Amino acid sequence: xxxxxxxxxxxxxxxxxxxxxxxxxxxxxxxxxxxxxxxxxxxxxxxxxxxxxxxxxxxxxxxxxxxxxxxxxxxxxxxxxxxxxxxxxxxxxxxxxxxxxxxxxxxxxxxxxxxxxxxxxxxxxxxxxxxxxxxxxxxxxxxxxxxxxxxxxxxxxxxxxxxxxxxxxxxxxxxxxxxxxxxxxxxxxxxxxxxxxxxxxxxxxxxxxxxxxxxxxxxxxxxxxxxxxxxxxxxxxxxxxxxxxxxxxxxxxxxx
Numbered sequence: 001x002x003x004x005x006x007x008x009x010x011x012x013x014x015x016x017x018x019x020x021x022x023x024x025x026x027x028x029x030x031x032x033x034x035x036x037x038x039x040x041x042x043x044x045x046x047x048x049x050x051x052x053x054x055x056x057x058x059x060x061x062x063x064x065x066x067x068x069x070x071x072x073x074x075x076x077x078x079x080x081x082x083x084x085x086x087x088x089x090x091x092x093x094x095x096x097x098x099x100x101x102x103x104x105x106x107x108x109x110x111x112x113x114x115x116x117x118x119x120x121x122x123x124x125x126x127x128x129x130x131x132x133x134x135x136x137x138x139x140x141x142x143x144x145x146x147x148x149x150x151x152x153x154x155x156x157x158x159x160x161x162x163x164x165x166x167x168x169x170x171x172x173x174x175x176x177x178x179x180x181x182x183x184x185x186x187x188x189x190x191x192x193x194x195x196x197x198x199x200x201x202x203x204x205x206x207x208x209x210x211x212x213x214x215x216x217x218x219x220x221x222x223x224x225x226x227x228x229x230x231x232x233x234x235x236x237x238x239x240x241x242x243x244x245x246x247x248x249x250x251x252x253x254x255x256x
Contacts, residue, residue, distance in 0.1 A: 010130040011083055014063075020086035023064050031220035036211065040125065040152075040244075041070045043204050047150055047246045048121070052076045058119040060109050060141055061127035065091030065102075071123070072100040079103040079119070081112065109137040117146040124151040126242075129181040135192060142196035147249055149198055152242040156183040159210045160241035186243060198247040205240025 013019055028037040044067060045052070053075030059068040062080035064087055072078045072095065080095075082088050085106050095102045107113050109124070109131055122145040128134045141149055154160040161183045190200050207214065208230040214223045230236050 008132050010132065014082075014084040014087055017086045017089075020064065020084060020090050023087070023090070024066075028066070030215070031218060032211070032214045032223060035214075035220050035223065037066060039206060041066070043206075043244050044070065044123065044150060045074065047202060047204070047244070051121070051148075055120040056118070058112075058114065058122045058144060060112065060122060060124040060137075061131075062091055063087050063126075065094055067123050067125055068102060069094060069098065069100065072102050073098075079105060081105040081107040081109075083108045110140060111136075112140045112144055114144045116143050118144045120146050121148040121150065124149070126152065128153050128184070134182065138192055139196055142193070142198055145198075145249065149193075149247040150244065151247075152244040153184040153186075153189065154181065154241045155205070155239075155243045156185050158183070158205075158239045158241035158243075159208065162210070184243075186245075189245070193245075193247055194250075197250055199250050200245055201248050202246040204244045204246075205236050205238075206242055206244070208235050208239050208241075210241075 014023075027033060048071075052071060055076055057068075057071050057076045057078045059065070059071070059078060059080045062068045062082045063084075065080050068078045068080040068091060078100075080088070080091050080102060081104070082091070083106065088104050088106050092104050095104075105113065109127055110133055122141050124137075124141050128137060128151060131137045138151075141151065186203065193200060207227055209223070209226060217223065227236065230240075
């Protein structure tokens with residue numbers, strides 16, 4: 001890994017043991033964090049349907065293992081990978097405490113140490129928005145997937161797109177230690193997936209109101225009520241974030 005890459009926040013920040021130990025509490029603690037985690041898991045398991053038990057999975061950028069553990073709980077044969085050894089240590093401890101037999105690999109999403117089509121499905125949450133070269137990471141994710149890829153991104157056509165410029169401004173002013181993630185045009189991402197041999201089968205868009213606002217209010221009941229209204233009005237389908245995308249390898253869609 002190049003020195004410039006190691007300095008990128010997606011490596012340096014998450015390599016810190018204190019960040020890894022506090023990750024679940026920071027991201028998935030409190031009523032809104034729990035809601036976010038539950039909804040992510042619900043969408044993932046629904047997209048996979050009956051195609052979990054006995055199937056092989058790679059979780060790229062697994063972090064502390066939330067998606068990996070959910071798949072293992074359903075009988076999946078899971079390999080969790082992340083560039084951060086500290087994150088992998090936390091995920092390994094959680095799997096051991098639950099008695100799940102999983103594999104762990106410290107690996108860069110931009111250079112995965114697996115052969116082509118090694119896994120039935122590759123899952124990748126909250127990664128493409130952060131990695132230095134998202135196209136390279138996407139190519140690697142698609143390369144090692146035999147049949148399906150499930151990933152998520154913050155769409156540029158959403159209120160989530162307001163956060164990156166705000167974060168960059170705060171960082172320049174020295175007011176906060178923040179990371180300005182990227183957003184995606186879904187049409188462009190669909191084209192990139194097509195170039196890698198994958199077709200988008202489903203797009204699920206989640207929150208219309210930015211998560212930062214939901215966290216500030218701190219009421220799951222209110223958040224679910226507001227988002228329910230947005231969904232009924234059709235706004236989530238057009239403006240929701242993140243967008244979770246189910247893709248199938250074009251040559252094997254008939255096997256799905």
